[in-house]
Amino acid sequence: MAILDAPAGVLAPADVASALTEKTGLVSAMLINNETGAITDVAALAEVARQRGARMHTDAVQAPGIVPLHVDDLDVDLLSLSAHKAGGPKGVGALFVRAGTPFGAMQTGGAQERARRGGTENVAGSVGFAEALQLAENEQEAHAARLLGLRDGLRQRLASSFGDRLVVNTPAGAAPHILNVSLRPGPGGPLDGEMLLASLDLEGVAASAGSACTSGALEPSHVIRAIGVDRDTAGATVRFSLGRGTTEADVATAAAALERVVGRMDTVLA
Numbered sequence: 001m002a003i004l005d006a007p008a009g010v011l012a013p014a015d016v017a018s019a020l021t022e023k024t025g026l027v028s029a030m031l032i033n034n035e036t037g038a039i040t041d042v043a044a045l046a047e048v049a050r051q052r053g054a055r056m057h058t059d060a061v062q063a064p065g066i067v068p069l070h071v072d073d074l075d076v077d078l079l080s081l082s083a084h085k086a087g088g089p090k091g092v093g094a095l096f097v098r099a100g101t102p103f104g105a106m107q108t109g110g111a112q113e114r115a116r117r118g119g120t121e122n123v124a125g126s127v128g129f130a131e132a133l134q135l136a137e138n139e140q141e142a143h144a145a146r147l148l149g150l151r152d153g154l155r156q157r158l159a160s161s162f163g164d165r166l167v168v169n170t171p172a173g174a175a176p177h178i179l180n181v182s183l184r185p186g187p188g189g190p191l192d193g194e195m196l197l198a199s200l201d202l203e204g205v206a207a208s209a210g211s212a213c214t215s216g217a218l219e220p221s222h223v224i225r226a227i228g229v230d231r232d233t234a235g236a237t238v239r240f241s242l243g244r245g246t247t248e249a250d251v252a253t254a255a256a257a258l259e260r261v262v263g264r265m266d267t268v269l270a
Contacts, residue, residue: 008038008171009033013048017051022053024052026056027056028057029058032067033223034061037062038175042076043074043075055102057078058078060080064137078096080093086136087132088125089124092128093129144177145176150248150251151176151242155168166181167182167183169229177242179242181237183236186265186270188269190236191266191269196236199264205258207241208241209221
């Protein structure tokens with residue numbers, strides 16, 4: 001049973017270096033890809049950026065409570081976070097700015113936030129965010145280990161169900177809370193991604209394709225296409241996200257539901 005593992009889909013320092021020019025002032029990269037879970041070596045990109053006189057920013061929204069998160073290890077000048085991804089209140093975010101990094105006002109109107117933005121601070125939200133980050137940091141190792149076990153179990157169940165029809169888009173060494181898979185066309189042809197997700201929803205499984213609607217047509221995810229998955233297969237992509245409330249029973253339910261849904265779709269197409 002051969003299961004295709006898609007390429008890692010991370011930025012290579014050499015590719016970033018070749019894209020920089022003397023006009024480049026900032027390099028920005030996701031620490032964890034929100035569709036595949038792939039982890040980028042941000043520190044290596046920061047070294048490239050600094051050699052070319054540019055600053056380094058990373059979107060680390062997916063990271064708190066999932067992977068160790070230290071700005072000095074990442075060697076970044078700027079790092080952004082969102083509270084709800086760490087179990088905190090919605091509508092609150094944070095931007096780390098290393099001392100000495102040029103930074104202009106985001107909006108005018110007051111001297112709040114060191115004159116970087118006006119308006120009334122959301123104190124309650126900020127306190128909730130800080131507490132969520134502290135809890136996420138304290139529980140990170142155990143939480144990540146539990147998610148990894150659940151994700152690997154889900155992958156094994158899907159592999160048993162679909163064999164070499166399964167394409168795993170989440171690379172080895174990825175963050176443990178995401179499993180992104182695609183299904184090759186069956187005997188009757190490629191599966192319709194929109195119908196696939198709608199059918200899973202009816203089965204009680206909340207999943208995503210990571211795709212966008214353009215001109216009224218559901219297009220395969222540009223991320224999945226960029227890592228080399230063909231269009232028909234990329235169109236049948238499902239991203240499973242695991243969290244604190246996810247159980248082994250949930251994993252079993254999701255895997256069984258996908259098998260039922262695909263079986264029905266194959267029958268209709270045939």
